[in-house]
Every structure is written in C-alpha cells, then in structure tokens.
Amino acid sequence: MFRLPTPRAIWRSLPGRWASRVESAQAATLLAACRALDVTPAPLLEAWARDSRGRQGRRLVKAARSLQAGFPLAAVPDQVPGLLCDDHAVAVRFGGRTGLLAPVVRAAVAADTGVDAERRRRARGLVWFATIWCILAMLVTMFLVIKIAPQFKKIVEDFDASLSPVTQRWIDTCSWAAGFTWLLVPLAVLGLVLRFSPAVRREFARPFTRRRRTAAALDTLAVAAAAGQPIHAAAAALAASQTDGRLAVRLGRAAIEGPAGKTLAAAGLLTAAEGGELDAAAGDPATLERIAARRRDALRRRSAAGQGAISLGLLAVAGAFVFWTALAILMPLIDWIEQLAGVRP
Numbered sequence: 001m002f003r004l005p006t007p008r009a010i011w012r013s014l015p016g017r018w019a020s021r022v023e024s025a026q027a028a029t030l031l032a033a034c035r036a037l038d039v040t041p042a043p044l045l046e047a048w049a050r051d052s053r054g055r056q057g058r059r060l061v062k063a064a065r066s067l068q069a070g071f072p073l074a075a076v077p078d079q080v081p082g083l084l085c086d087d088h089a090v091a092v093r094f095g096g097r098t099g100l101l102a103p104v105v106r107a108a109v110a111a112d113t114g115v116d117a118e119r120r121r122r123a124r125g126l127v128w129f130a131t132i133w134c135i136l137a138m139l140v141t142m143f144l145v146i147k148i149a150p151q152f153k154k155i156v157e158d159f160d161a162s163l164s165p166v167t168q169r170w171i172d173t174c175s176w177a178a179g180f181t182w183l184l185v186p187l188a189v190l191g192l193v194l195r196f197s198p199a200v201r202r203e204f205a206r207p208f209t210r211r212r213r214t215a216a217a218l219d220t221l222a223v224a225a226a227a228g229q230p231i232h233a234a235a236a237a238l239a240a241s242q243t244d245g246r247l248a249v250r251l252g253r254a255a256i257e258g259p260a261g262k263t264l265a266a267a268g269l270l271t272a273a274e275g276g277e278l279d280a281a282a283g284d285p286a287t288l289e290r291i292a293a294r295r296r297d298a299l300r301r302r303s304a305a306g307q308g309a310i311s312l313g314l315l316a317v318a319g320a321f322v323f324w325t326a327l328a329i330l331m332p333l334i335d336w337i338e339q340l341a342g343v344r345p
Helices: 007-013 021-037 041-049 054-068 073-079 086-098 101-110 114-158 165-178 181-196 198-208 210-226 231-241 245-253 260-266 272-280 285-340
Strands: none
Touching (some): 021 041, 021 073, 041 054, 101 210, 114 165, 165 285, 210 231
C-alpha cells in the first residue's frame, strides 16, 4: 500500500540548476553521434538518465520521451529547456535543420577549451571571494562600531580628551555606510534569483556573452560553407535557431545573396577589414574559421586582463580597508599609552 522512496528516487527528485557546459556538451555530442551513426538516441538517453543528477536526469528522460513521440532532434532544446546551454542548443537546432548536426556540434564543443573553463572558474572564484570578504568585513566592522567604539568614546571622555582624527573619520564613515545597509536585501534577493533561476541569469549575462556567441556563429557559418551550403542560406537558418534576439537580427541581415565578407560586415558580424579579408579569399571557410579563432583569442586575452585588474582591485580595497580599520583601532591605544607613560602631557 505504501512504499518508501529509494535513495535513487530521492536523489533524482532533488532540485538542481540547468545543465553545466560539460553536461550540455555531453548531451549534444550524444545526439550528434546518434544522428551520424543512425542510432536511436532515446534508449541511450534513458540509460544515461539513471546515472545523472536529479534534475538533469529528469531532463534526459523528457528528451527521450520527446524523441519517442516523434519530435525531431532539432526540437529537443525547445522541448526540454535546460538540457543544453545556449551555444549547444543553437548548434543542435541548426544542425538538425541543415543535416550538419555532427560537424556543427563538434565545432561548438571544440570552442569550449580548457582556457574557457579556467576563465569561468576564475570568475566564480572572484565572485565568491568578493561576497565572503564583504560579509566578513561587514560583521567585523559592525562589532567594532557597536561594541568597541562606544568604549573608546567613554574612555576618551574620562581622560577629557578627544579621539584621533583617523579614528573619528573611520567611525563617521562606518556610520554613514550603515545607512545603506538596506541595499543588502535587494542585492541578496538578486543573488538568489541569479543563482536559482537560470532563465533570469541567462538574460542578465546575455550582453556580456554576445561576443562569444558571435564567434560561435561565425564558426557555424564556416562549417556550413565547408559543407557546400551558401553562407546567406546558412545565415537564415542560423538566425531561426538563435536564442539571442539581437544576434538573430544581425544574421537575418546577412541572409542576402552577395559577397560573403561584405554582407557579413554590413550586418555587423564582421569588421570592414575582416569582411575584406574574407572576400579576398573568395569566401574560403578556413578564413572564416581563422577570423572566429582570432576573435576568441582576443576575447580570452581581454577577459584575462579584466579578471586580473578586478583581482588586484579587490585585494587593494581589502588591504586598504583592513589597514585603515587597524589604524583607527590602534591610534587611541597609542595615544593613551603615551599619556600614561608621561611621554606627552
């Protein structure tokens, strides 16, 4: 009459975020391999779901059932949101519609190099460092202002003296900053929403990832051109497969016949120099791949420089605040010791 859930069922029912880029790449690669080998993917997805984490396992089962119901591979990203990240979802949609699933997915997965994984790991580390440090600094400062500063003021009054300018300025600044503590509530709510709502996080991060998605679109167009498809036709199919509306509009502008480089440059997907380089090579797909690779390299360098600057800035701010706090606490002690020792009247 009543059966207790098994540990596996409990694990599968636990909430989880959308698929990571590794899980997404694995799912996209499996779908592409099944298409290339003419193997039915539904049984493989169901078997894989048994060894996957909670929500991802349910998504794999849902994908298998969608395929069994007759939906094409290109419809899987729409039928099962969260199974694939945006880049891989676009690759599966485009590959399914054009018959180039295997090469397009291979190119999309190859773009996720170890350098990109390291960059994302460092970005998460910076966010966690800033968050934890701010919380600890706030708690320590509150303790000093609420508990220690009043004791200092009382001792100063007993000595009929005044606090040092450094200490007084520190207390005034902390008291002024305390008036903005209400901002912590909306910031905490925003952080929770971004952490547990992948859809909101995607919209929030979309302006910061458009350069990477543009390079991925150029890679996809290069794969289509290498397979003998006209770039303008591939641009139209890729525009219909996009999740980024602005990028889809640019691809739609490129979906006209004409010199590939000039058309892509007019659409804002290439610079004028890059468009001239592509036209000089007669639309060679290898040239388009090199342009996309250069863009990714430039993006990695820019990202590494930005992360380095942010890291140094955070360390400088943290060090300056700790030094100022220590100085504000030590200055009254130094003054009192000098007075007690008779060094200064």
